[in-house]
Amino acid sequence: MSWDALYSSAFDKVRGNIGKVGGVLLAYNTNIDAVKYLDSKDLERRVRNVGEDEVLRYSDELPEKITSLEHLFGGILWSVRRGKAAELFVESCSVRFYMKRWGWDELRMGGQVGIMANLLGGVYNVPVIAHVPQLSRLQAELFKDGPIYVPKVENGKLRLVHPRDFAGDEENCIHYIYEFPRGFRVFDFEAPRENRFIGSADDYNPNVYIRPEFHEHFEEIASESELAVISGLQALTGENYREPVETLRGHLEILNDKDIPVHLEFAFTTDRTVREALVDLLGKFWSVGFNEVELASIMEVVGEDEIARKLLTHDPVDPVAVTEAMLKLAEKTGVRRIHFHTYGYYLALTAYKGEFIRDALLFAALAAAAKAKLGDVHSIDDVVKAMEVPVNERAKAVEAALEERYGMEKGIADVDGYQLSFVPTKIVERPKSTVGIGDTISSSAFVGEFALRP
Template sequence: MSWDGLYASAFEKVRERIGKVGKVLLAYNTNIDAVHYLKSGDLEERIRRTGIDEVLKYSEELPENIKSVPQLLGSILWSVKRGKAAELFVESCPVRFYMKRWGWNELRMGGQVGIMANLLGGVYGVPVIAHVPQLSRLQAGLFKNGPIYVPKLVDGEVKLVHPREFGGEEESCLHHIYEFPRGFRVLDFEAPRENRFIGAADDYNTTLFIRDEFREYFDEIASNAELAVVSGLQALTAENYAEPFEMIRANLEVLNERNVPVHLEFAFTPDETVRKAILDLLPKFWSVGLNEVELASIMEVMGERKLAEKLLADDPVDPVAVTEAMFKLAEKTGVKRIHFHTYGYYLALTEYRGEFVRDAILFAALAAAAKAKLGDVPSINEVVEAMDVPVNKKVESVEETLVREYGMNEGMAEVNGYQLAFIPTKIVEKPKSTVGIGDTISSSAFVGEFAIRP
């Protein structure tokens, strides 16, 4: 069957059965994204006023967090130069004020939990229980209609209500998203593909603030869940990670006791100590999702520096290096499923076997293409709008390599006792936005897989 045929078949399978998935618990990060579409002339003028030499030194290596305007502008250039996403915490109040004065084009739901809640609950109709650190009216109003719930204490009992019924008045958290298209030029830099840089200007998610409802009533909340997705660990530091990790570990033990499969959505984590702690925590997860930058960062803390370099050396990313890294990660942690996504193709390495693994990532790729094409997907039926987006021809060499190395057939191969699944993605030439596409991919693939498991 052709890839278009496999895409169409996978979509129908998931659409037919996704409504049968039970509640999905989502923790821990939600915020508001202030999206700014970069303009070359404006950015260049800001760089010149700030000082080109001072800015350029941060375009080569990202700082751990942002304490100055040169670091902010240099970090944006780092993303532009590579066409890769990055997110850093903005520690400095003057820089936060600078970003607010710079402004934005629109406000959207942000944070991995917020984006996944709107997709799973608001688009697919899958009931979700979301941890929302701050429930201002502005934040609550960005949630879609649908079976999206947050825990609320009412007379000493936990009730699940839609965020708009919570009635909180806390501070709203802003993440400043600086988006650029493919071919975006500034100074001598040209973006090889569309992407964004994120300046996180909030003090909830950066310390992994966990609400009292989740701290005190997690057993009861977890009793409603059939699946769980954990995210938002990326902004923690060596100084502040210990306490939230104790709570996460305790939450995972509850979920593990209830046999709830838990997916970790990894994100670029600058702090090496936190990366090591995440690696130590991975045995408690069923699944993990990451891209080449994130996989390389994990290989680094595992002492696999040469392999980490290979993961970042080629475009498209070398699938043999990816597969080798996934094997090392699986063997070290015992995680049952690793979902790798990069520009142009996805891979899934699983302890278990079946076409449903490949079909779930096909569905995820179609959902991601629909989001890129439409900007927002109103319902699952609109996901099919991406069927006319062509399959990426540039990764034919990737498929040929996988066929040669592992005997892959129709996107599946048996390798070292695991199943390796591959798909070429559909690439939207001029996406309306790139924000949330990774979260769309990972949550659609994980939940979609459980929808169609035999």
């Protein structure tokens, strides 16, 4: 069966079964994305005004946070040079004011929780309960119609209401997204693929602020859920991570006691101490999702520096190195599912077996292509519009390497008692936007898998 036929079959299966999925708890990060499409001449002028030599220094090695304009522009150029996403916390008030004056082209729902809530609840019609650190009027208006709920406590009793019915007017949490297309040229750099740099300019998400409703009523909220996705830990530092991680540990214990599978959507954090703390918690998660940069950063923490180097050396990413990394992590932590997504293909290593794992990855790849193609997906039937997008030709070499090493057939192989599932993705040549595609992939694959489980 061809990959196009497998794609079509997987979509039909998920569309027919996704209604079986009950509530999904989403925590902790939601914000407003102010999206700016970069102009090379404007960017070069701004860099020269700040000081080209100093900016270029930070384009080689990312700072841990943004405290100057040199850091901001160095971070943007770091992403352009590599075609890779990066996100840094903007600590400086003067830089925040500069970004605000630089402006944006559009405002969108942001944060992993916000994006996943709009996809799962607003597109797939799967009920979701979302943690929203600050429910401003603008933030509430960015949520789609559908079974999307936030907790509200009145007279000591918990109610679940749509964000627009929360009737709050809290602060706006703004993240500035600087997008660039493939082939974008600035100075002597050319972006090998489309991506973005994110400057996080709010004080709630970086500190993983958790609302009182969640602190006080978490067990009741969890009882309304069948699945959970945790995200938004990427901006934690060695100074502020202890309290949020302990809160997370308590939430995981409640979710584990209720047998609710939990996915951790990992995002790159520059702080090694935070990565070590998250590795210690991985055994309490059912599932975790990575790209190559994130997986390499975890391999460094567990002492696998050579595997980390291999993950960042080849393009496309060496699938054997990815598989070795996932095996090391599964054996060390006991996590049951590791989902890897990179430009061109996805892999999943699972402690359980079945074609439904591969089919969920195919559905996720189709959803991601639809988002890239259309900019926004309004219904699950929009997802099938990506069928006309061609399957990535470069993934043939990846598939051949997996067939040779592990005897893979139709995207499935048995590796050391685990199942390894592979799918080639569909590549949209000129995506309307890259923001939220990773969140679309991970949530669609995780929820899609549970829709298809026998």
